[in-house]
Amino acid sequence: MKTKMRLFKHTFTILSIMCCLLLGSTSIIYAIGELDSDIVFSSVNSDKSPATVNESGEPSYTSTYTSTDTATNTSTNTTDSASATSTQDNNSSDSFVPAADSSVPAADSSVPAAPTEDQAVPSQEVPPATITISAVGDLMAHQGNLNNAYTPKTGTYNFNGFLEYVKPYLTKSDLTIGNFETVTAGPSSGYTSYPSFNTPDAMLTALSSAGFDVLSTANNHCLDRGINGLTRTIKKIEENKMTNVGSSIDGKNKFTIKEINGIKVSILSYSAAFNGNEKRLSDTQKTKYLSPINETQIKSDIKMVKAKGADAIIVIMHWGNEYQREPNATQTSLSKKILSWGADIILGSHPHVVQKSEITKVNDKEKFVIYSMGNFISGYRRSDKAKRPNKVYTEDGVIVQFQLEKDPKGGIIIKKADYIPTWVDKSYVNNRPVFKIVPILSTDISGSYITNYNRSFIKQSYRNTMDIMTKLK
Numbered sequence: 001m002k003t004k005m006r007l008f009k010h011t012f013t014i015l016s017i018m019c020c021l022l023l024g025s026t027s028i029i030y031a032i033g034e035l036d037s038d039i040v041f042s043s044v045n046s047d048k049s050p051a052t053v054n055e056s057g058e059p060s061y062t063s064t065y066t067s068t069d070t071a072t073n074t075s076t077n078t079t080d081s082a083s084a085t086s087t088q089d090n091n092s093s094d095s096f097v098p099a100a101d102s103s104v105p106a107a108d109s110s111v112p113a114a115p116t117e118d119q120a121v122p123s124q125e126v127p128p129a130t131i132t133i134s135a136v137g138d139l140m141a142h143q144g145n146l147n148n149a150y151t152p153k154t155g156t157y158n159f160n161g162f163l164e165y166v167k168p169y170l171t172k173s174d175l176t177i178g179n180f181e182t183v184t185a186g187p188s189s190g191y192t193s194y195p196s197f198n199t200p201d202a203m204l205t206a207l208s209s210a211g212f213d214v215l216s217t218a219n220n221h222c223l224d225r226g227i228n229g230l231t232r233t234i235k236k237i238e239e240n241k242m243t244n245v246g247s248s249i250d251g252k253n254k255f256t257i258k259e260i261n262g263i264k265v266s267i268l269s270y271s272a273a274f275n276g277n278e279k280r281l282s283d284t285q286k287t288k289y290l291s292p293i294n295e296t297q298i299k300s301d302i303k304m305v306k307a308k309g310a311d312a313i314i315v316i317m318h319w320g321n322e323y324q325r326e327p328n329a330t331q332t333s334l335s336k337k338i339l340s341w342g343a344d345i346i347l348g349s350h351p352h353v354v355q356k357s358e359i360t361k362v363n364d365k366e367k368f369v370i371y372s373m374g375n376f377i378s379g380y381r382r383s384d385k386a387k388r389p390n391k392v393y394t395e396d397g398v399i400v401q402f403q404l405e406k407d408p409k410g411g412i413i414i415k416k417a418d419y420i421p422t423w424v425d426k427s428y429v430n431n432r433p434v435f436k437i438v439p440i441l442s443t444d445i446s447g448s449y450i451t452n453y454n455r456s457f458i459k460q461s462y463r464n465t466m467d468i469m470t471k472l473k
Contacts, residue, residue: 129262129406130415133314134173134211135373136422137349137397140181140221141203142379143193144426148433149202157191159206162377165449166437169399169420171211174260177267178207178376179316179349180215183222184236185229193379195275196224201236208240214256216269218246218291219318219350223277227289245269246316251288255301257310263406266310268301270294271318272350293319295337302342312404312412315343320351320372323389325468327355327371336360339367344412345402348372352380353393356468357400359417366414366472373398374465376437378424396461397422398469399439417472421465423458425449 141149141159149157163170170176182197184204192198207215215237222230230247237244246269248254255268270293278286286292302313315338320331327335327348335346339362346369348355355371380394388394403416421440426433438449440462450458 128408131174131260131263131265131404132172133175133177133265133402133404134170135177135314135347135400135402136170136376137179137354137373138181138352138375139178139203139207139215139377140197140375141193141199141377144379144381144433145377145435146191146193146199148435149200157200157202159200159203159377160209162435162437163206163210164436165447166399166420166422166439167210169401169439173211173401175213175258175265176211177214177314177316177347178212178216179219179318179373180204180207180217180233180237181219181221181349183225183229183233185225185232189225197221198225198229204236204240204242208242212242213258214243214245214267216246216267216316216318216349217244218269218271218316220271220273220275222247222271222290223274223280226277226280227285230289246271246291246318247289249289254291255305257305257308263311263404263412264309265312265314265404266305266308267314267316268298268305269316269318270298272320273318293317293334295334298338299341302338306342311406311410312345313343314345314347316347316349318350319348320355322351323353323391323394324351325353325355325390325393331371335369335371339369344368344404344414346370347400352378353390354396354398354421354465354468357417357419357470359414359470359472365411368402368414368417368472370398370400373400375424376422377435379435380424381426392460393464395424395457396464397424397437398465414472419466419469421462423454423461425454425458427454 145159145162146157148162149159151158182199182203184201185198187200189198191200204215217230217233217237222233231249234244234247234249243256243258244253245256245267246254255266257264257266259265268291270291272293274290274292278290278292281289291297298315302315305313317331317334317338319334321328331348335358338346339360344365344367348369348371351372352375353372354374357368357370359366359368361367374397375394376397378394380391382391382395384391399420399422401416401418401420402414404412405415407413423438423440425436425438427436428434436449438454438458440458443459443462445458445462
């Protein structure tokens with residue numbers, strides 16, 4: 001009996017071990033099948049991550065800029081490019097697909113099959129490079145503006161308040177341009193207004209803070225404090241992280257080329273007059289410091305920046321008749337030549353009122369000109385005692401906003417040309433003048449800066465400007 005019990009126990013133990021081995025083998029086979037499925041999935045999908053692209057087509061407002069070696073004020077630029085996609089060859093040595101085995105569970109049918117040699121994976125299109133640009137007209141400081149910016153208790157100036165309402169529209173652009181129609185010659189000769197301007201450095205600080213990147217100093221007031229005033233102004237523009245165009249300290253860098261989002265933008269600037277102050281300079285000094293309007297020089301400069309790789313060419317022209325709402329024959333004739341020489345955009349200033357814009361085709365490409373962008377910062381008022389025509393319109397200005405797209409065939413395409421009319425508001429706080437630039441998005445504009453007093457003026461300003469602006473079709 002004891003012998004039979006021992007035999008039964010041995011037999012039971014052996015059978016238990018065999019059962020465990022059988023279960024263990026089944027688990028191992030199942031696990032191998034799962035592993036094989038994972039290997040197939042990994043092999044099929046390992047190289048199919050899509051490239052990172054900007055589907056919106058809208059430019060990044062945090063991009064920084066890099067000028068070429070011709071620019072006077074350089075900064076770092078980052079150009080984004082999408083990474084290329086690749087396809088894993090189903091028969092490559094890196095792919096492992098185990099042989100079929102009836103004991104291995106079938107792979108999930110939802111797992112995509114690896115592409116065959118003749119099945120190409122469609123590449124993801126990268127949208128063309130685009131940039132946004134804002135441009136404004138004359139930036140100056142009349143006596144009322146100086147009084148507004150001055151704080152008697154500290155003896156300091158601050159112009160930030162002027163730009164409070166327009167700053168959001170300027171800072172979001174990749175590039176913002178204005179005409180700096182004054183000088184910052186320093187406090188030693190006193191801060192003055194018309195007819196010989198000298199403005200505190202604080203104005204440049206405010207412009208930089210509001211998003212300005214490029215200032216033109218080719219205008220009739222750039223020599224109001226002579227060569228020393230001009231060269232100090234250029235230095236202060238650069239110290240405030242902006243780029244000067246249209247004049248020079250050493251005869252170089254009168255223009256700039258900035259690469260933004262993979263598009264090279266060149267900006268040139270010229271002036272028709274210098275208030276007679278140029279007569280104090282020799283011919284050598286004029287050539288060294290100034291950029292007078294000269295057709296031969298403009299044509300040569302456009303050719304030169306094209307050779308340096310410029311995709312878009314913007315020309316700032318200080319021209320025309322003051323306070324006249326219509327461009328004169330010289331403006332209209334010269335604009336056609338400048339566009340035919342290769343410029344894409346002409347930005348006009350000097351008349352102190354807004355003049356019309358035009359869009360024209362040259363060699364099957366749309367080009368843009370605005371003959372005058374009016375006053376952006378100024379103390380001009382319709383109620384002042386000065387005898388000048390069209391005083392009502394001297395309170396008006398406009399922010400012109402472009403979206404440019406890089407053309408695969410070369411150059412750029414103007415995708416958008418929009419306008420934000422502006423009006424310089426003047427009020428009084430504690431018997432002191434307060435100037436604010438008001439952006440006017442529509443006649444139904446609302447905001448804390450709209451009052452029963454200024455509402456009618458703002459609506460009128462909007463119509464004054466938009467009635468003569470040409471829309472891109």
